[in-house]
Amino acid sequence: KNGTLILERKIKSFNEEKLKKTIEKEAYKEDTKLNSEQERIKNGIEVSNKRHFLIRGVTGSGKTEIYIQLIKRALENGKGSIFLVPEISLTPQMVKRFKKEFGEEVAILHSRLSNIERAKEWYSIYTGDKRVVLGVRSAIFAPVKNLEYIIVDEEHENSYKQDSTPRYNAKYVAIKKAELENAKVVLGSATPSIESYYYAKKGIFQLFEIDHRYKDAKLPEIEIVDMKEEKDSFFSEKLLEEIRGALLRKEQIILLLNRKGYSTLVQCQECGHMEECEHCSIKLNYYASNNSLKCNYCGISKRFLGHCSKCGSKNISFSGRGVERVEEELRKRFPVNIIRVDGDVSKEKNFYENMYNDFLGGKYDIMIGTQMISRGLHFPNVTLVGVINADTIMSIPDFRSGERTYQMITQVAGRAGRGEKKGKVIIQTYQPENYIIEKIQENSYINFYEKEIEKREILFYPPFSKIINIGISSNEENGLEEYCHLVFKEIEHEKVELYGPMKSLVYKVKGRYRCNIFIKGDRREINEYKIFLENKLKKIENKKYRIVVDVDPINLI
Template identity: 65%
Template sequence: MRYYKIYVDNTKGLYTYCDVKDEYEIGERVVVSFRNKKRTGLIIAEDDSSDKNFKVLPIQKRVENSLKLSPEYIHLLRWIKSYYMSSYDQVISAAIPTGLSIKYETFYKIIKPLNILEDENIKDDVKDFVLSKIRVTKATLNKNFGKEIINEMIDNEILLKEQQNVRFNFKTQNTDIRYGYISSYFEDRLKIKNKLFEEKFENDVIKYLLKNEYTVCEKEYLNNEIIDIYKTDEIIREKNTLLNEEQEKARQDIIQGKSDFYLIKGVTGSGKTEVYISIIKSGFKEGKGSIFLVPEISLTPQMIDRFKGEFKDNIAILHSKLTAKERAEEWYNIYTGNKKIVLGVRSAIFAPVKDLGYIILDEEHENTYKQDNNPRYNAKQVAIMRGLFEKAKVILGSATPSIESFYYAKQNMLKLIELTKRYNNASIPDIELVDMKTEDDIYFSKKLLDEIRATLLKKEQVLLLLNRKGYSTYVQCGDCGHVEECPHCSIKYSYYASKGILKCNYCGEIKEYTGHCSKCGSKNLVHSGKGVERVEEEIKKYFDVNVIRVDSEISKDRDFFDRVYYDFLDKKYDIMIGTQLISKGLHFPNVTLVGVINADTILNFPDFRAGEKTFQLMLQVAGRAGREQKKGKVLIQTYQPESVVFQKILTNNYDEFYNYEIGIRELLQYPPFAKVINIGISSKYEKYLSEFVKDFYEDIKFEEIEMSRPMQSLVYKVKDRFRYNIFVKGTKEKINKFKKFLKIKLTKYEKNDKIRIVVDVDPINLI
């Protein structure tokens, strides 16, 4: 008898149950009795503790039609729960889609037909039944496999001809690979549905066949169209893209390399995607699956196009725009092995790929790989751990790697591979800074307007970046000074002219825009803080061309990015204006000018990563220009051109910026030289919270680490909850000690319904 720790659905912890007959395994879903009710659960681990001074109930049965997760997959879920200080219900709900069931069908499979045919104890009707299954007309075989090879097999007595029918000769021991798939064809015909077999023959006959191992009873997935390994060339594109010398070397270094973890640092337009696809293709031919992650759904249209062109229907697509049913169906196809290649955003890292060979994260520096609610996992870290558990190679790729990733590559924890040239010898775009302090127009410098005009005259396209949604960031009355503010958050309403609304970008509260001050009724309203809608309005005053705006507010339609991507690619629009969504990985050959309207937006944030994020965003959007034979140009408008960050952007030199930034990180002991945790404490009761955080801070104070006193969050109130943060910093070893200490401390606050405590390990957003 074994004991298991089981996660019971919709609970927080694990509970011990016994496996009386040793018939269950880790990763199976089972039915147990929990508080006198039947509940379903997931077997997480064996419970080998010797002291069980409590009554242990038995596992009742398996959940019918449920999936079974591998031990490695369960190990990953356990690691996420522990590392990110989450609960099992949070981790499992994030990893596994709801409404997913695996449908099986039971078969009797005849595995030793020759023995059945020669066994004198088996009646003739059983033998005739087996022979009927392996008889097929010669015309059918000719149609499926070709007349020439069938005649050859008949001549060699591998197939025996009986009038119009042909049957396989199981006495022939032939290992010729040419005949392998035809042999499999006959073996598959010896699979009989359990209901038919049990109706046709008595129970004693079936028991005899099972006992003597002539047959086996097994379950198989329904609709499981297993790919024939002899026909893999038919489901991938035969024409391989020719890699240049740098790309081919990168491919070989990864496929043949002994390292498990790689960082490809390739300039924008260097053809990293071609390298990724060639690696995935080589793995696929060996029967290995792959997961390919992109940071934003906006990248999926062109990636889907590329991947379907290469792998046809053997690719599963996972992203947030799928319905629950669609997600469950894709998961089923991945779980059963129908699809071995997964393309998706952050959550696709949990896809149950069979024989996982490669995990690839494109644009690995992006913040969107970090989940902003529980469990607050980072897909990059999860990918590394999954690669470790499943012995898969992990490849991170970016033109502007995160400071931490590049540091780890320098320390040989990641194998660094560099691509220094653009694909097809395209040139790197020229970058120019424009000092807006000397300009009259707050939207467009004279230089940018001149360059836009020249670009449009050449029938080329323009990208304009402003990382701010809406028309204006706040509306103020010019008479009484009143500013429209969200009643639930300590933040100003943003104005969205396209919808005629005021909206809070934190809680989503919407208020109709009347054009009047809500306090004094004046129409003298001043719109401050420009957004992409205002830029769209202003650019149309200068140029009578087709303009498309891209931001998350108008991308709710699941097909939006597909339409925008292909329309812009087909030159239906001359100018694209957008937030950072347009900066990532998009390939538009006719874009030769990129303009950044206000490059200071991120740089002014109180965040130790502000410089890094600004540098990455600028060079990523710059990389959209001149990606093929046409020369590209980038104009960056800023009020701080003398900033070290902008000077490094101007030279387009990542290594110089890294050396500057890593020196500051080491001096201040920020990642990668330390680990950080952000503890968020919130409550609807402001006065109670201000007193609570003082006592809480004293309770969790840990001498071995650096811990800030409780500070009000930059946005103090969100959704009627007031918020404080405690920022924690220390070495990996000391942070791990603190996490164990904090976990114990937090148990005493679980029943305090006035307070919510959130622990964010390795935070990205510090607001």
């Protein structure tokens, strides 16, 4: 009798699981209602003879709904799709949505999977059991059967470029893969890269634009605070006032500071010594959460003993505030539930999933974090976004620093007011007159683009040129400069511009001294030059020196 009952339970459980999977598998047939603008874009992509598309839609405009409908139609026609997100922090949100829409058809690929989990997902894609792939940049190589769409969400993000060998940009791989497999590429962003928008304006990509939010939700009001006039270097009076108001209304808050750790500079007040990495020419960051000094380049970490490592004095100053320090100051002022999100607290396997669900469920009142919280997260109860220091990226000596500042702040501002409640954004800066800050407040990507593209054309930077960065490094500093000059002389060519050799901004990383040669030319000339360059570098190869050629580099530091 007991055996019969156990068997009946097993059969019932099996049938329930089978029914659940059937329902999940059929879920993509239940259409989400698109508005007329979304429907126009979806239909335009489906019927177009073009292969490359760019959707520029303001934050909260419903771009994801368009992507999902495209994938649904592809599935109904027996076709597959790849959906790329730039950051693993976005995966839990998208997994929840994609599982709801597509059930067991979805394969998830990201770096937090175990080897067994990854192998299972790849096998299910290879056999055709799963025809929708959701993942970060490496997911672009998934062997999806009958590929119809490759969708690159937040296409402007630098994390699509892999800076270690093999170097590739998932966005450009997507374009090539689409050509090889007769598929379509859909790029989407509220703040497209300057290059992508330029190609769209030139007709290379088919452009679709959405300038208002889904269901006519209002874009957040943006207010700029000049920190030169504030007494408190952490929080302006205006930001504190808005935080109090939001908490009293039981609304949630997101605060952005793109600096990890507690302090970016630890200095002895007696002898002046600053704690520096032994392997990199960079100062160590102090992390109060585990009382350690850490290098953000090589990752080396050591316990902070509370005194100067040179003279032993305990008279230590901590300057250059990081996100941990701001969290500490915030807790002094507001006795509420606060969660910090940065690269150091997010190493646990299920951190992002727990963070997303907990904040969405109201467990925390305030989220404070680095740039990873600026991307694509949807929390309907967030009505206030504060940018603690808008100047941290603008000071980086890189021709893309203005673009990155605009993108990051605009994206995090877009987390406010995504539900029915009105949103507000407070941007703290010491440069309120800077044109980037002005364009952010205007909420005008077009005006920013026009200003930026004018500068790029004058200076002959991408998209008007293509660039190559040659990195030369060695464990020994002696002889490096001479070898770099030899390389420079050998690879000179009248059709391209060469600059350098010059020391890298961070000269020593992981025990290797680094120099760069920067090359610039138009597309045709650079493509011809690459063959010449490859042959020349083979002839002057020296095992003492490592040469890395990075075409279309993102990181020039």
